[in-house]
Every structure is written in structure tokens, then in C-alpha cells.
Amino acid sequence: MINKQDFKKINDWLWEIPKSFKQGMRVPVRIYVSEKMLDDIFRDKSIEQIINVSTLPGIQKYALAMPDMHEGYASPIGGIAAIRISDGVISPGMQGYDINCGMRLLKSDYSEKEIRPYLESLATEIQKEVPSGLGKGRQTKLSISEIDKVLESGAKYLVKQGYGQEEDIESCEANGRLEYADAGAVSSHAKDRGRDQVGTLGSGNHFLEIQKVAEVFDERASKSFGLFKDQIVIMIHCGSRGLGHQVCTDYLREFIPLMENKYKIPVPDREFACVPFNSPEGQRALAASAAAANYAWANRQMIAHFVRKAWGSVLGEKTSPLVILYDVAHNIIKKEKYLINGEETEMAIHRKGATRAFPPGHPEIPEKYREVGQPVLIPGSMGTASYILVGQKEGEQAFYSTCHGAGRTMSRHQAVRTITGQEVVKNLEQKGILVKCRSLRGIAEEAPLAYKNIDDVVDVVHNAGLSKKVAKLVPLAVIKGE
Amino acid sequence: MQKFEILKHPADLKIKVFGKTKEDLFLNALLAMEEGLRPELEGKKVKREIKIRSFDLSALLVDFLSEALYLIQINKEIYNNIKFKKTSSTGLEAELFGQKVERFGEDIKAVTHHDLDIHQKEDGSFEATILFDI
Numbered sequence: 001m002i003n004k005q006d007f008k009k010i011n012d013w014l015w016e017i018p019k020s021f022k023q024g025m026r027v028p029v030r031i032y033v034s035e036k037m038l039d040d041i042f043r044d045k046s047i048e049q050i051i052n053v054s055t056l057p058g059i060q061k062y063a064l065a066m067p068d069m070h071e072g073y074a075s076p077i078g079g080i081a082a083i084r085i086s087d088g089v090i091s092p093g094m095q096g097y098d099i100n101c102g103m104r105l106l107k108s109d110y111s112e113k114e115i116r117p118y119l120e121s122l123a124t125e126i127q128k129e130v131p132s133g134l135g136k137g138r139q140t141k142l143s144i145s146e147i148d149k150v151l152e153s154g155a156k157y158l159v160k161q162g163y164g165q166e167e168d169i170e171s172c173e174a175n176g177r178l179e180y181a182d183a184g185a186v187s188s189h190a191k192d193r194g195r196d197q198v199g200t201l202g203s204g205n206h207f208l209e210i211q212k213v214a215e216v217f218d219e220r221a222s223k224s225f226g227l228f229k230d231q232i233v234i235m236i237h238c239g240s241r242g243l244g245h246q247v248c249t250d251y252l253r254e255f256i257p258l259m260e261n262k263y264k265i266p267v268p269d270r271e272f273a274c275v276p277f278n279s280p281e282g283q284r285a286l287a288a289s290a291a292a293a294n295y296a297w298a299n300r301q302m303i304a305h306f307v308r309k310a311w312g313s314v315l316g317e318k319t320s321p322l323v324i325l326y327d328v329a330h331n332i333i334k335k336e337k338y339l340i341n342g343e344e345t346e347m348a349i350h351r352k353g354a355t356r357a358f359p360p361g362h363p364e365i366p367e368k369y370r371e372v373g374q375p376v377l378i379p380g381s382m383g384t385a386s387y388i389l390v391g392q393k394e395g396e397q398a399f400y401s402t403c404h405g406a407g408r409t410m411s412r413h414q415a416v417r418t419i420t421g422q423e424v425v426k427n428l429e430q431k432g433i434l435v436k437c438r439s440l441r442g443i444a445e446e447a448p449l450a451y452k453n454i455d456d457v458v459d460v461v462h463n464a465g466l467s468k469k470v471a472k473l474v475p476l477a478v479i480k481g482e
Numbered sequence: 483m484q485k486f487e488i489l490k491h492p493a494d495l496k497i498k499v500f501g502k503t504k505e506d507l508f509l510n511a512l513l514a515m516e517e518g519l520r521p522e523l524e525g526k527k528v529k530r531e532i533k534i535r536s537f538d539l540s541a542l543l544v545d546f547l548s549e550a551l552y553l554i555q556i557n558k559e560i561y562n563n564i565k566f567k568k569t570s571s572t573g574l575e576a577e578l579f580g581q582k583v584e585r586f587g588e589d590i591k592a593v594t595h596h597d598l599d600i601h602q603k604e605d606g607s608f609e610a611t612i613l614f615d616i
Contacts, residue, residue, distance in 0.1 A: 044492050070492050073596030073613055077493065097592040097615050135585030192556050203589040204616055242555055245591040245615075249548050252595060257537045270540075271596040408493045412616070439587050441520075 002047050004038065007031075013464035016062075017051065024268065025054040030062040032398070032464050037067055037456055040409060046076035052268040053081050058088015058277070060340050060347065064398050066354050067460040068407030068452060072096070074271035077353035078407060082338065082399040085346045089265065089274035090282040092251040092289065094350040095333050099247060099289055100296030101206075101239030102173075102329035103355075103377035105388070106304060106322040108311075111230040112212045112476070118314050119210065119434060123477040125310035126208060126234075127436040130303050132481030133200025133241060141196045147243075147295075148183035148191075150198065154294030155301040155327075158198075163305040170366050171324040173356065174334075176297035182287035186243075187250045194243030194295055199302030201481040205405075205446055206238040207379075208307070208479040211386060215472040221390045224372040225325055227471050234322060235386060235473070236303050237379050239331065240296035247292040251285045277348055286348075289333050300327055325388070326366075326375040330355045330404035338399060349399050357391035357402040357467040365391075376467045378458060381406040381451035382443070383428045383435075386473040387458045394465030402467040403457050410450035419447045428478065437480040486514040495590070495614040500607065505566045507600070507608040508574075511543065512550055516560045518614060520587030528559045528580050535573040540598050542572060543610060547593040550578065558583050591615040 007015040010030070015038065017029040029050050033041060041047055046069045053075050054063035060082050069078030074093035081094055108115070115122070142150070149157045155176030156169055169175050183191075201208065213231040216222045227233075240247075255273040259265045263275055275282045308322050334356070336349050349356075358365050358374040365374040376389040384406070391400060410418070421440025424447045428435050437443050462469050489496040497514045501507025530553050536542035554560055561580030568575040592615045600610040 072493065073594040073615065093595075097594075132589075134587070134589055189552050193552065203587075246552065249592050253536075253541070253545055253548070256541060256595065260537075269596055270598070271594055273595070411491055411493070412495075413488055414490075441587065 013460050022051055025051060026056070027054050027059050027062050029054050029065070031065040031069065032460055032466065033067045034456065034460050037452070037460070040452065041069060043409065044071035046071045049074070049076040050079055053079050053094065055268060056081055056083060056089055056091060056094070056272065056274065057265060058083040060084050064401065066403040067457045068353065068403045068405055070407045070409065072352065074269050075352045078403065079352050080354045080399060080401045081350040083277065083348045083350065084340065085277045085335070085348050088277050088348065090277045090285055090333065090348055091272045091274035091350060092248050092255065092285055093271040093273045094352060095248070095289060096331050096352050097245045097248040098239040098331050099244035100293035100329045101331040102296060102300070102327065103379060104236040104300045104304060104327040105325040105377050106234040106307065107226055107325050108232045108322055109320040110232045112232060113230070115232045119477055121314045122210060122310065123434050123436045123479055125314050126307055127479045127482060129306035129310045130208060130481055131200050132203055133197045134203055135482060142198060144191055147194055150295055150298045151183040151186055151291035152181050152294065153177055155297040158298050158301045164301055168301065168304070168324050172297055172327040173329055176301065176327065178290035178293055180287055181290035181294050183291055185284045185288035186247055186291050190243050190246035190250060193246050194241065197241040197243065198299055199306060200241060200299070201238050201303065202241055203442060207382065209235045209475045210477040211235055211473040211475050213471050214385065214474040217469040217471060218390065221372045221470040224369055225375055225388065225470060226323070227388065233473060234307055235377070235379060236300055236307070238299060238303065240292045241299060243295050244292040247288050251288065255281065255285070286333065293329065293332055296329070297327065326377060328355055328377055336399070347399070351401055353404045354401045355404045356400060357389065357395050358400050359391045359393040359395055362391070376402055378403060378454070379405050380454035381448045382446045382478055383431065383433050383475060384448050384454050387454070387469060388471045388473065389458070389461070389467035390470050391467055392465050395467060398466050402461045406451040406454040406457055408450055409452055412445040415447050415450040416441060416444045419444055419449060433475050434477040436477065438482050442480060485510040489611070491613065495616050497612055499610045499612065502607050504608050505564070505569060507610055508543065508546060509564050511547060511610060511612060512561060512564065515547055515551065515590060515593070515614060516554070518588060518590050518616065519554065519560070521560050521583040522585050522587065524582040524584045526582040528557070528582060530561070530578045532578055533575045537572070539571045540595070540600055542574065543600055543612070544593045544595055544598065546574060551590060551593060553578070588616065
């Protein structure tokens with residue numbers, strides 16, 4: 001059993017569990033958390049799980065966890081493993097099933113005052129245009145050859161097909177496409193699951209919100225990002241849907257025997273299902289994971305297309321368009337370069353419930369933001385604030401990663417027993433927030449009381465220097481797909 | 483005999499499943515997963531065939547549920563009965579019987595191997611703990 005005395009306080013926002021704490025740890029664990037929030041993380045198995053991450057072959061410096069960490073499987077949600085490619089592993093389980101679950105933010109030219117009269121119609125129209133995919137879904141079903149194009153070209157393919165503009169691509173992490181994707185590494189099961197889900201939200205904590213910019217913290221970055229107080233923006237949270245879930249399922253099935261028999265890699269949890277990064281199997285998993293990530297970018301591109309369609313139909317076709325601020329993943333494996341022992345080293349950064357946050361001047365962020373840093377999109381729990389942050393130089397200590405959301409503290413089951421969907425809707429309506437959701441149970445499961453306070457989470461990453469606050473967003477309408 | 487119970491987990495669906503036999507356990511695990519999907523039934527009867535080979539018994543349980551989840555999601559249907567044709571500790575062949583679904587109330591992303599436990603008790607019955615990612 002671990003307790004607070006086993007933690008070494010590095011500073012007010014960072015705590016360390018030394019490598020000597022448990023046999024098998026290859027690096028220390030570092031958790032970004034305030035003393036106030038520290039007690040929360042003892043409530044579930046997330047500490048045990050991040051210690052498990054520190055045992056992965058090839059992991060460098062620290063196994064890292066963010067303040068929104070909570071119990072998951074293999075890694076906790078909010079975990080980061082930076083693994084050296086030359087002698088390390090690739091772990092599909094460390095990435096998780098919702099490959100490239102992520103955020104996209106669309107900004108408008110309008111202020112809250114101008115949009116208020118249209119809010120109800122906008123929310124209704126958006127809900128109609130963007131289904132959850134749990135019912136009849138999109139009535140269009142892509143062919144396998146179209147799915148292959150989505151897998152290899154991501155959001156780019158959809159823009160070419162007319163579902164967006166060239167500028168959309170520039171505003172996505174990796175330009176909405178990882179070039180090392182290979183559709184041939186994705187099973188027919190996964191492709192089948194993806195055929196009618198491009199442009200669907202999914203369920204659980206995935207959502208669309210019409211929000212307004214409530215507070216601006218950083219004038220310079222806000223100007224660069226094109227943000228102003230009271231501006232209406234639209235936030236999209238979703239991932240690679242059934243296709244990504246199946247890709248991860250397939251590779252776990254294949255890799256567990258390989259890990260245990262062929263490569264004999266001892267891990268504390270089978271769910272890591274890792275193989276050497278540079279093995280043929282590892283390379284195929286990377287190509288499949290990239291393909292699923294591309295599918296997720298295409299999914300958010302298609303959702304943005306239908307949100308724009310709803311926007312145009314309510315406000316008139318000549319209304320000023322919705323422009324993408326940024327699109328960023330928070331469940332992904334990426335190849336990135338870092339200095340390890342003074343040498344530039346190629347690393348496989350596994351982020352599970354953590355957002356990439358590149359600093360000013362980084363070549364991989366769009367030129368228009370290069371002077372200020374990468375925009376980081378952090379959703380709060382339903383009905384609470386969300387944040388736009390910006391990457392910092394000091395973030396290198398965390399392999400340029402930051403938090404990804406509020407982080408659950410209460411089970412869905414307990415949330416449903418604690419509060420009804422009607423009560424949640426009433427509470428939100430009292431705050432002037434519209435709710436468009438088919439399932440009242442789903443609303444209760446996502447009640448704000450089931451989550452950590454987003455303001456506390458963001459304060460930690462801001463004060464730790466991983467990413468700085470640019471603007472605070474508050475919701476005007478919460479939309480879950482039909 | 484109780485078929486399954488829901489255990490405490492901060493984010494996902496964790497269940498304990500019981501079965502008089504291994505086959506019974508597999509059926510009850512399937513029923514528990516389907517309850518998690520909160521299906522709204524359409525009614526038309528369906529039948530599917532399933533054939534799984536796995537690494538060991540734990541993996542077989544996950545692979546079976548994963549394959550069923552795939553069939554459930556692409557065909558929009560659920561299964562309430564299984565006719566096992568062959569079973570061993572590393573494989574099974576079976577027919578699944580069920581009905582079409584109008585829509586699901588919740589999504590289950592996957593069946594995980596995390597903390598998976600399947601064992602036979604002294605009285606010969608089986609018990610398993612499974613975590614689903616939702």
C-alpha cells in the first residue's frame with residue numbers, strides 16, 4: 001500500500017515516487033498535482049497503475065501523470081510514457097481503445113448577445129445533424145475503399161471530397177494525417193465498424209457544446225488564436241469510434257501471446273500488451289494506430305462539416321463561417337524527438353488522457369501560432385468551464401504534455417444513484433445552459449458532481465508551467481447526439 | 483443463482499459474473515455486457531455463428547465477448563441465448579440467438595484484459611471479474 005509519506009514533494013505542483021519504491025520500476029513516477037488534490041488520487045487505483053507504467057521497457061526519465069488522473073486499465077487516464085524507440089516497446093494498451101480521442105474548437109465572429117436569440121434553434125439543428133451513432137447513425141455507409149482512403153489520408157481526404165477547406169487541415173495536430181498510417185494493418189472487423197460512423201459523436205463523455213469566451217487571461221495568445229471576450233465558439237469532443245476500439249482490441253489479442261511467449265516481456269498488467277517498437281509486429285501496430293488516428297481526425301472533420309451546415313441553415317448561408325482554432329488528440333502514440341542524456345533521441349510518446357502542448361517556436365505547430373505556442377483544448381465536465389491553454393518551453397519536463405479534462409471521481413453507477421437526469425438538466429437550466437440529450441440517464445452519469453473541479457486541474461498545469469491559461473470558456477448549450 | 487453484479491469503478495463498467503458451468507459463465511458475461519449497452523429492442527429474431535481460438539481461458543473470455551460486441555454493433559442486435567457446439571479452455575464454437583435492436587442507450591468501447599480473473603470455485607461453479615471500457 002502506498003501513502004502520502006512515500007511521496008517526495010518536488011514543488012507545490014509536483015510529487016515524486018522514487019524508483020526504489022517498488023521492484024521493477026525503471027524510472028521514478030512524477031505526478032502533477034496540488035496538495036489539495038493529492039488525497040483524491042488515493043481514492044482509486046490510479047497510483048498503482050502509474051507505478052506499473054514506470055516498469056515498461058525503454059521508458060525514459062519518469063512515468064508521468066496529470067492532475068486529472070483517475071483509474072483506467074494498464075495506464076491510468078492522465079498517464080504519459082515516453083519510451084525510447086531504439087530499445088523500447090510499443091503498447092497499444094497504454095494508448096487505450098479510443099485512439100485519437102480529442103478536441104476540436106470552431107470559432108465564430110459573433111458575440112453571445114448576437115447569438116442568444118438563435119441558441120435554441122442552433123442547438124436543435126446541430127443535434128439533428130450530428131448523431132451519436134448508437135441508433136440509426138449516419139444513413140450513409142462508406143465503402144471499404146473509401147474507408148481505406150480515410151485511414152491513410154485522414155481529414156485531408158474529406159477536405160478533398162468537399163467537407164471543409166484547406167485551412168482546416170493546417171489547424172489540426174499533424175495536419176490531420178499521420179503519414180505512416182497503413183490501411184492494410186487494420187482488420188476488416190475494424191473497417192466494418194467504421195463504415196457508418198464517420199461524423200458521429202459516440203456516447204459517454206463525448207459531446208458538442210456551444211460556448212462563449214468568459215474570460216481572457218493572455219491577451220497576446222488570445223489575439224494570435226483569434227479569440228475575444230463573449231465570442232461564441234463550438235467545442236467538439238470525440239474520437240475514432242468503433243474502428244479505433246476494434247484496432248486496439250485486435251492488437252491486444254495478437255500481442256498478449258507475443259509479449260508472453262515470443263518476446264518474454266514481463267509486465268504487471270496484461271493490458272499493456274507490448275512488443276518491441278522496432279519489431280515487425282510493433283511497426284504494424286504503429287501503422288494501424290496511425291490509421292485509426294486519421295479516422296478520428298476525419299470524424300471530427302465530418303462533424304465540423306455538419307455543425308457548419310446547421311450554423312448556415314439557422315443563421316443564413318451568407319453568415320460568417322466557423323473557423324477551426326485547433327484540433328488536438330489526447331489518446332495517441334506519437335514519434336517525437338527529445339534530448340536524453342544530451343543526445344537527440346527518437347521517442348514513442350504514449351499519451352493516454354493527456355494533451356500534447358508544444359512550446360513557442362516548435363516546428364510541428366502551425367506557422368500562425370508558432371510565435372505564441374500550440375493551442376491546447378481542455379474540456380470541463382458537462383455544464384462547467386472549459387479552457388484554452390498554450391504550450392510552454394517549461395513543458396519539456398513532461399515531454400510537452402498537459403492535462404486533458406476534469407477527470408472522473410465518481411462511478412457512473414454512483415452518479416445515477418446520487419442525482420437524476422432531470423435534476424442535472426434543471427441545475428444547468430438555472431445557470432442558463434440548454435441541454436439537448438436523448439438519454440436522461442446519460443446526463444446523470446455525466447453530472448458535474450462525478451468529476452474533479454476543472455479550475456483546480458487547470459491551475460496545476462498552469463502553475464507547473466506545462467501550459468498557460470489563455471481563455472476560459474463557459475457553455476451555453478450542451479449537445480449529445482440523438 | 484445471481485447472474486452478475488456491478489462492482490465499483492470510477493469511470494468504466496466492472497462486473498463480477500457467476501455461472502454453474504463455464505458455458506453458463508460465458509452466457510452471463512454476455513448478458514451483463516448487453517445490459518451495459520442498454521438496448522432498445524426491435525424484436526426480429528436473429529442467429530449468428532461464432533468460432534474463437536485463444537491463448538488461454540482468460541483471453542478466450544475476452545475474445546469471445548469482443549467478437550460478440552463486434553457482431554452486436556455492426557448488426558445492431560443482441561443475443562440472449564447461446565448453443566455451444568464445442569468448448570475447451572482455448573476455444574469455442576457456438577450459435578448465438580437473439581433479436582434486432584432499434585438503438586443502444588450506451589456504448590461499450592471494448593472488453594479489457596485489465597485485472598481479469600476467471601476461476602472455478604470449490605463447489606465446481608465459475609466466477610469471473612471483467613472490466614469494460616465505456
